[in-house]
Amino acid sequence: MTPDILLAALLAAADAPVETREIRTAGVSLTLTPVLPDQVRAFYLGRGFDADSAELLATTACVFQTVFRNESVVHGIAFNLADWRARAPTGERPPKLEREWQREWERRGVPAGARTAFRYALFPTEHRYDVGDWNMGMTTYALPPGSHFDLKFVWREGDKPREAVLRNVRCASDDNKK
Amino acid sequence: MLKYFGVGLLTALFVAAVHAAEPPQTMTPIAKRPAAANYALEDLDGKTQHLSEQRGKVVLVNFWATWCPPCRKELPSMQRLWEKLKDEPFALHAIDTGETVDEILPFIFATGTELTFPILLDRDSKALKQWPVIAIPTTFVVDKQGRIAYRSVGGREWDDPKLIEELRRLMRE
Numbered sequence: 001m002t003p004d005i006l007l008a009a010l011l012a013a014a015d016a017p018v019e020t021r022e023i024r025t026a027g028v029s030l031t032l033t034p035v036l037p038d039q040v041r042a043f044y045l046g047r048g049f050d051a052d053s054a055e056l057l058a059t060t061a062c063v064f065q066t067v068f069r070n071e072s073v074v075h076g077i078a079f080n081l082a083d084w085r086a087r088a089p090t091g092e093r094p095p096k097l098e099r100e101w102q103r104e105w106e107r108r109g110v111p112a113g114a115r116t117a118f119r120y121a122l123f124p125t126e127h128r129y130d131v132g133d134w135n136m137g138m139t140t141y142a143l144p145p146g147s148h149f150d151l152k153f154v155w156r157e158g159d160k161p162r163e164a165v166l167r168n169v170r171c172a173s174d175d176n177k178k
Numbered sequence: 179m180l181k182y183f184g185v186g187l188l189t190a191l192f193v194a195a196v197h198a199a200e201p202p203q204t205m206t207p208i209a210k211r212p213a214a215a216n217y218a219l220e221d222l223d224g225k226t227q228h229l230s231e232q233r234g235k236v237v238l239v240n241f242w243a244t245w246c247p248p249c250r251k252e253l254p255s256m257q258r259l260w261e262k263l264k265d266e267p268f269a270l271h272a273i274d275t276g277e278t279v280d281e282i283l284p285f286i287f288a289t290g291t292e293l294t295f296p297i298l299l300d301r302d303s304k305a306l307k308q309w310p311v312i313a314i315p316t317t318f319v320v321d322k323q324g325r326i327a328y329r330s331v332g333g334r335e336w337d338d339p340k341l342i343e344e345l346r347r348l349m350r351e
Contacts (some may be wrong), residue, residue: 132204
């Protein structure tokens with residue numbers, strides 16, 4: 001076991017519980033796993049972010065490691081995260097998109113290399129998957145740590161619009177460590 | 179240390195999130211096969227490698243980074259693919275984006291597999307931006323005329339017999 005994986009395993013045990021939510025429907029699957037604020041800080045400090053910028057990301061957004069797969073053996077799909085909606089008791093909102101973050105990073109003078117890493121660590125805003133394609137990346141939601149929401153996600157299968165709901169998604173918070 | 183901390187945690191999340199169904203092993207043919215953008219990138223030994231020098235071979239071009247869990251997972255299968263095809267008209271370039279040799283080497287050792295195919299350094303992400311890469315990992319197959327023939331988004335098991343068969347078919351064109 002490598003040091004990073006060992007450390008991850010130890011911390012994962014200490015930090016429980018965070019709950020992965022998953023849905024398989026209509027030829028796609030979507031999985032959201034909450035990323036703890038400390039994990040967000042560590043990852044982005046390691047990618048060249050300054051402490052204040054990493055802190056902003058860790059404390060003002062819910063971050064999820066997100067896996068979205070095209071499981072159809074026939075159809076390609078396309079999606080745009082701007083069309084997705086997080087339905088929380090406080091209202092409905094799209095995910096906070098990469099372009100919104102990038103404006104903030106540019107204003108704060110986050111180095112270009114760190115911004116590129118951010119770009120590719122985040123789940124892409126728009127993409128098209130052919131058969132067998134999938135991807136993993138972070139999605140972010142401008143909700144307080146510990147919030148609950150249902151995520152309506154939409155995609156197109158050819159010309160057909162599709163939608164489904166991933167229910168009872170819970171954001172991580174620093175309390176998950178206690 | 180913080181860097182390894184963050185990457186390790188993402189690896190743990192990846193294991194938790196991706197243990198389910200194995201995806202079909204596919205490469206999507208690209209219509210009209212656009213010309214692949216050339217690059218000149220140093221490998222881990224400091225030797226500059228040009229895509230254009232591989233003309234006459236089928237080239238698997240993979241964009242990856244150490245902090246990308248699916249990228250790390252597919253590297254051993256790339257090595258197995260390389261061992262099967264390296265004596266054929268085939269080349270494999272794994273292009274790391276935005277990292278240094280000192281960042282890459284520990285992760286290569288951590289794979290537990292000796293990787294003998296060229297790993298190229300795209301330190302300023304210039305090559306990444308010249309290719310149609312929306313997410314990583316994304317892998318392209320360049321035909322013997324230097325055109326993009328296939329694309330795969332997300333990790334694959336690159337030594338899957340179906341993929342090897344398609345690569346060999348492309349070599350015979």
